[in-house]
Every structure is written in structure tokens, then in C-alpha cells.
Amino acid sequence: MSSYDVAILGGGPAGTALALELRRNEPDLKILIAEADIATDWRIGETLAPGAAQLLNGLGCWDDVMRDGLIEGVRSEAAWGSDRLHAHDFIFSTRGSAWHLDRVRFDETLRAAAEAGGVEIWRGARFLSAVAESETWQLSLDRQGRRVDVEARFVADATGRSARFATSQGSRRCFADRLVGVAAAVHLREDAAADHATLVEACEHGWWYSTVLPGNRLVLAWMSDSDIVHHNSSARLGPWLAQLRAAPLTAARADMAETAERVFTWPARSHCLDQPCGRSWVAVGDAVSSWDPLSSAGIMKALRTGKLGAFVLLDAIRGVEGAGAKYRRLIEAEYRRYRRDRRAVYRMERRWSGSAFWQRRHAAEPFDREPAMHSAGEP
Ligand SMILES: Cc1cc2nc3c(=O)[nH]c(=O)nc-3n(C[C@H](O)[C@H](O)[C@H](O)COP(=O)(O)OP(=O)(O)OC[C@H]3O[C@@H](n4cnc5c(N)ncnc54)[C@H](O)[C@@H]3O)c2cc1C
Known part of the structure; x- marks a missing residue:
């Protein structure tokens, strides 16, 4: 042994x-x-918050991570509390530059x-x-x-x-909640405008986020509680697309990409x-x-x-x-x-x-x- x-x-x-x-x-x-x-092929969790560079530097692998290709200086916008978009700093982290990466x-x-x-x-x-x-x-x-x-x-x-x-x-x-994410990763069309911002959009039964990864892939994720997702069958493609249409800013972004063919459910509950x-x-x-x-x-x-x-x-x-x-x-x-x-x-x-x-x-x-x-x- x-x-x-x-x-x-x-x-x-x-x-x-x-x-x-x-x-x-x-x-x-x-x-x-x-x-x-x-x-x-794909793992969810793609934004590296401000401050991560120092940690990775201390571990001796920031240069390797940079070499892989990151999208730098990513800003974040939210329609949260109203249907108007406003700048949204990375809520729980110190302010500064964030990165998008290929998580795998x-x-x-x-x-x-x-x-x-x-x-x-x-x-x-x-x-x-x-x-x-x-x-x-x-x-x-x-x-x-x-x-x-x-x-x-x-x-x-x-x-x-x-x-x-x-x-x-x-x-x-x-546990503090029953949150899950139902998400898809799709390729952006070649004529899509290069907008790397993370977009967060609140909606009636939860909230959406969308974000662009290296390799021009767009991640679209609907966050809601597992019982609500189950009740609306929204872990399936058709009902998920219906939820997407209820979030107009995210839906407009999704229109710049190929249509999702599969969605995946990721547990996202808070616990200690x-x-x-x-x-x-x-x-x-x-x-x-x-x-x-x-x-x-x-x-x-x-x-x-x-x-x-x-x-x-x-x-x-x-x-x-x-x-x-x-x-x-x-x-x-x-x-x-x-x-x-x-x-x-x-x-x-x-x-x-x-x-x-x-x-x-x-x-x-x-x-x-x-x-x-x-x-x-x-x-
Ligand atoms: C929808 C969603 C979006 C997210 N977006 C972001 C984001 O934008 N930015 C961010 O910073 N975080 C994000 N996160 C959170 C982030 O992905 C996690 O906090 C992070 O991955 C935690 O790292 P970890 O190493 O603790 O766990 P994990 O990354 O989950 O790694 C655990 C590893 O253990 C392995 N494993 C599991 N069970 C076993 C076993 N029995 N034996 C051996 N190996 C096992 C798994 O294969 C996995 O590789 C997101 C999470 C979700 C659900």
C-alpha cells in the first residue's frame, strides 16, 4: 500500500x-x-476576482496562469434593483481588475x-x-x-x-439556502461585438449572469432555488429558454451567440x-x-x-x-x-x-x- x-x-x-x-x-x-x-470540457466558475493575482503570485504560478490566456480588466454591470444597467463592483472583494479564464x-x-x-x-x-x-x-x-x-x-x-x-x-x-445554477456555454457569432463585461440581471424567480470566456464562449447562467427550478422544469432546455426571454438584457446578449443545445445544473448553496x-x-x-x-x-x-x-x-x-x-x-x-x-x-x-x-x-x-x-x- x-x-x-x-x-x-x-x-x-x-x-x-x-x-x-x-x-x-x-x-x-x-x-x-x-x-x-x-x-x-467545461467547468463553471470563470471570474478571477481582484486580489487573486497576489495569491497566485505567492504560490509561484501567476505567470503560468497568465500564459494560458486570460481576459483582463473585466468590468461588471448589473440590472439589480431597477431595469437600468449600472456598474457593479465585485461585491465581496476588494475593488480592482478582475479576469475571465478558462476554468478547466x-x-x-x-x-x-x-x-x-x-x-x-x-x-x-x-x-x-x-x-x-x-x-x-x-x-x-x-x-x-x-x-x-x-x-x-x-x-x-x-x-x-x-x-x-x-x-x-x-x-x-x-446550509443557508437552496441555490442552484442552470447554465450553458455557447460560442459567440463571429460578427458579435467584443463585450467582455460580466452582466448580472435580476428577474422574478432569481437572477442571470452572463460572461465571455477566452475562446469567445459565452456562459449564460440562471440562478434560482432548486425547488423553483424543479417546479418550473427549468433544468430542461425549453423552460430554461423561456426564463431567458424574461431577462431582456441577457436575452439580447444571448442573441449574439449560437442557441444553447444543452443546459447543466450546478449546485450553488451557501454552507459552512x-x-x-x-x-x-x-x-x-x-x-x-x-x-x-x-x-x-x-x-x-x-x-x-x-x-x-x-x-x-x-x-x-x-x-x-x-x-x-x-x-x-x-x-x-x-x-x-x-x-x-x-x-x-x-x-x-x-x-x-x-x-x-x-x-x-x-x-x-x-x-x-x-x-x-x-x-x-x-x-
Ligand atoms: C454557478 C456557479 C458560478 C460560479 N462562478 C464563480 C466565479 O465567477 N468566480 C469564482 O471565483 N467562483 C465562482 N464559483 C465558485 C467556484 O467555482 C468555487 O468556489 C471553486 O471552484 C472552489 O474551489 P475548490 O477547489 O474548493 O472546489 P472545486 O473547484 O469544486 O474542486 C473540488 C475538486 O474535487 C474533486 N472531487 C470531488 N469529489 C471528490 C472525491 N470524492 N474524491 C476526489 N476528488 C473529488 C472535483 O472533481 C474537483 O476537481 C461559481 C460557482 C457556481 C456554482
Whole structure:
């Protein structure tokens, strides 16, 4: 059985940031990233918020990301609170320049940087379960259809919104909403005007965003609650196109592109784990807390918590106590601030007082918990 100092489950921005930071501080650590995906054509989440350049620079991969081709200096406009367009700064981030990127390529570039730094990466390896032994974790993975066991002293959960490892250890996701995104990526027509702005448009049952990616692809995403989407059958192409026609600014933009033939549904609920780490594990990125895409800050938060998670594990490796408690306080405080800001932004839109989507966001926020899961303890 292969044995590692640290096994990182999930090779998105959070997992790779954590790996890169660990290697920068302890080059001799034996690190594995187990990433479930092998190849995907398109992933949603394409705006890199202001401030991300410093984080990526610190991880030593900003030049690689730039080389991939970014759309720079992207502005953002919104019809929010009225049907008139106005400038809309990246709501939860510091002001400044944002970038649009090809998300599949971005994630792969970060993984390649980690690999070049000596991190072992298994693509197509899905974490299934974990058992705590005296000083190590026995992890069971599905590696391209084959069950493989590995041993690790420390584990990082970077599996995204599913928080697959943390929830298997009894940590619970506390949800704040039921948001989903139903989205398509289509090619812009050759004669389409070059407008790279992100456009956000509120509508009766949610809101739309549209954005242009490198390679002249237009992403169109309708954000609403899962029960509303289900009720209107809007996860299907026909009803989704009907919703699009109810958002005139976004529909006009869609007219400059080929017609969508397929739509995909992406979970987008906000949540925070009630237990972000244990004695020999830490959760980072969307696994530890996930934010509304309205913030355009998910990637940046993934990079930041990935770096912080590395320091939590480094202290645990060195036998220094207290880092886990600090991390927990920081994650909770950040999530509280995020929810306060989010509520203020949603309350700026008052046009559809009869709509369940907006009523939920104007009311005092519910804070649901998942039913308790089993706790397997920790070494
Ligand atoms: C509709 C929508 C639009 C968004 N737009 C933006 C945006 O414009 N800007 C922005 O900054 N953020 C955006 N986000 C959020 C952003 O995509 C996430 O916050 C970010 O991807 C989090 O990074 P992560 O590494 O934590 O998780 P992920 O990127 O989800 O990576 C997790 C990785 O773990 C892998 N994995 C999952 N389960 C397992 C398993 N069991 N074993 C092994 N591997 C596993 C997955 O394949 C994946 O590669 C958006 C999100 C949504 C839903």
C-alpha cells in the first residue's frame, strides 16, 4: 500500500494551493492529490476576482496562469434593483481588475505546477471512505474503476461542496439556502461585438449572469432555488429558454451567440461546516464553506483557505497546538461577514415582493443543518 505524509482529496484550486504551500514550507513531505475527474470540457466558475493575482503570485504560478490566456480588466454591470444597467463592483472583494479564464485549463495549470513541485497527482481517483488507525488514516479510493487503499498521516478535504471526507467524519454542512445554477456555454457569432463585461440581471424567480470566456464562449447562467427550478422544469432546455426571454438584457446578449443545445445544473448553496478541521485533517475551499456565485469570490477563497489549511497541517505535523482553533474562528467569522454582505445585496432588489425567491432572501435567514452523520473519530 502506498504511504504519504499528506493526502489531499480533490485537485481544484483549494487542493492545489494547499499542496503548493506545503511544498514551499516542507519540501521533503510526500504528498498525494487524488482528483476524481480525468477530463472535462467545461467547468463553471470563470471570474478571477481582484486580489487573486497576489495569491497566485505567492504560490509561484501567476505567470503560468497568465500564459494560458486570460481576459483582463473585466468590468461588471448589473440590472439589480431597477431595469437600468449600472456598474457593479465585485461585491465581496476588494475593488480592482478582475479576469475571465478558462476554468478547466486554470485548474489543470495549478495541478501541473504542483506536479512540477514534486506532488504526486492521481487523476481519476475518487475518495470513497476513511478509517482512522492509531497514527494514520487508511483511505479507500476508486482509481478508474479499481479500488485502491492508501495510507496517510494527514488528510485535507478539498472535495468541493460535497465535503466528502469531513462529512464522513461527522462534520455537518450548515446550509443557508437552496441555490442552484442552470447554465450553458455557447460560442459567440463571429460578427458579435467584443463585450467582455460580466452582466448580472435580476428577474422574478432569481437572477442571470452572463460572461465571455477566452475562446469567445459565452456562459449564460440562471440562478434560482432548486425547488423553483424543479417546479418550473427549468433544468430542461425549453423552460430554461423561456426564463431567458424574461431577462431582456441577457436575452439580447444571448442573441449574439449560437442557441444553447444543452443546459447543466450546478449546485450553488451557501454552507459552512460546523467542524472545519480535526487533529489530523483540515477542510479547505468549498468543502469548508461555499459562497453564492454573486460574490465571484469562490476561487479566491479556495486559494486563501488552501494556503491557510496548509499552515494548520504544518503545525499539526510539527506538534504545535492551537492552529485548528484559530482556523475555526477565522472560517466562522469570515462566513458571518459573507452572509451579512450577501443579505445586504439581496435586499437592494425589491421589485418582486410576491416571489418566493426574493421573499426568502428578504426574510431573516434560515440556517439549516444536515441530519447528523456517523462520526468515525480521528487518530
Ligand atoms: C454557478 C456557479 C458560478 C460560479 N462562478 C464563480 C466565479 O465567477 N468566480 C469564482 O471565483 N467562483 C465562482 N464559483 C465558485 C467556484 O467555482 C468555487 O468556489 C471553486 O471552484 C472552489 O474551489 P475548490 O477547489 O474548493 O472546489 P472545486 O473547484 O469544486 O474542486 C473540488 C475538486 O474535487 C474533486 N472531487 C470531488 N469529489 C471528490 C472525491 N470524492 N474524491 C476526489 N476528488 C473529488 C472535483 O472533481 C474537483 O476537481 C461559481 C460557482 C457556481 C456554482
